[in-house]
Amino acid sequence: MTADPASARNVLGEFLRARRARLQPTDLGLPQGTGNRRTPGLRREELAALSGVSVDYYTRLEQGKEHHPSGPVLTALARALRLDEDARDHLFDLADQLAGRAPRRRVDNTVRPGIRQILDTLRPCPAYVRNRTNDILAANPEGLALLAGIAEWPPERRNTTRYLFLHPTARTLYPDWTHAARMSVAQLRAASRGDNDDAALTALLEELTAASPEFAELWEHHDVRHRRTERKTLNHPVVGTLTLMYESLDVGPDGTRLGVYQAVPGTPDHEAMTLLSLAASAA
CATH class of the missing domain: 3.30.450.180 (Beta-Lactamase)
Structure with missing residues (x-):
């Protein structure tokens, strides 16, 4: 497994996919289903249903085609993904970056x-x-x-x-x-x-x-x-x-x-x- 550095990529979608892959349906009270699951962890439609959003909307969000997720949507995703406080804050930070709401960083390595x-x-x-x-x-x-x-x-x-x-x-x-x-x-x-x-x-x-x-x-x-x-x-x-x-x-x-x-x-x-x-x- 390899990691790519931060670049002009869909970092919010990467985060959602990675955290979705870590959850099994049975972790959230969903049936495992029959047959082999080709998707590690939750499927998109399962997470969308748990979050109360449409599959199409969630798919566009994960693919980087939706740039302005609302606070309630992010809260619902964090709850469905069982994110702790740090990971939830990170999810909101990523969404702010995607939507251009984050303030410009001021790099200052001066020690007073x-x-x-x-x-x-x-x-x-x-x-x-x-x-x-x-x-x-x-x-x-x-x-x-x-x-x-x-x-x-x-x-x-x-x-x-x-x-x-x-x-x-x-x-x-x-x-x-x-x-x-x-x-x-x-x-x-x-x-x-x-x-x-x-x-x-x-x-x-x-x-x-x-x-x-x-x-x-x-x-x-x-x-x-x-x-x-x-x-x-x-x-x-x-x-x-x-x-x-x-x-x-x-x-x-x-x-x-x-x-x-x-x-x-x-x-x-x-x-x-x-x-x-x-x-x-x-x-």
């Missing part, structure tokens, strides 16, 4: 001096600032040291999704690498919001699709997730295993956010984090 001061103040907690495509725009020493090996790359290559899929150390740093990779791709999918005009996103997707079959397959799943807080366990080559609480805070326009890792003072995890800070300072 006050945010850089916060990064220093947070030490020894690892912290970094990322844009919506997961480029690291600024970091304290601990933030780079936590992602073991990423500092070997030039600053313009330091991207946490790229690190997960293309840096060999990431495979051992994350004990559950599959979960970390799946969540990173789902977050990137959510951040993309169906944007066909973001050159940086397009370049990143092209690079990762060509270099990693695993990324290509996960991208085609159309999972969507906004990661705000999460407990992360890492097998760090310098300080050993530590579990930290991760928090993500919006600090700028268009998805710029501050990521902070914390541990309760007096715990072994906090001691390991402090050792990481000492090692980062000595490097």
Whole structure:
């Protein structure tokens, strides 16, 4: 399975098809029917019936021939597809892009001096600032040291999704690498919001699709997730295993956010984090 980067394509239709394929009739109380089903998941007519729209309308929507789905139609589709809150918001974002209702994105990778001061103040907690495509725009020493090996790359290559899929150390740093990779791709999918005009996103997707079959397959799943807080366990080559609480805070326009890792003072995890800070300072 391969993934295509964002381009001048029907991203709303792709999302609907991918999510429709993941549902079986029996999941929604429909009869399975007899004979072999050539369509994976729900058929178009089944989803149309569940959503209360005509088959012809839904087909045109999925094919990119209908550009202005209403709010009630989108709500009905989200309900029929059993989308969670993140995926529902993504569906509406895609529809806004299709209809030209989305505001023009303002790309600004500048990190304010006050945010850089916060990064220093947070030490020894690892912290970094990322844009919506997961480029690291600024970091304290601990933030780079936590992602073991990423500092070997030039600053313009330091991207946490790229690190997960293309840096060999990431495979051992994350004990559950599959979960970390799946969540990173789902977050990137959510951040993309169906944007066909973001050159940086397009370049990143092209690079990762060509270099990693695993990324290509996960991208085609159309999972969507906004990661705000999460407990992360890492097998760090310098300080050993530590579990930290991760928090993500919006600090700028268009998805710029501050990521902070914390541990309760007096715990072994906090001691390991402090050792990481000492090692980062000595490097």
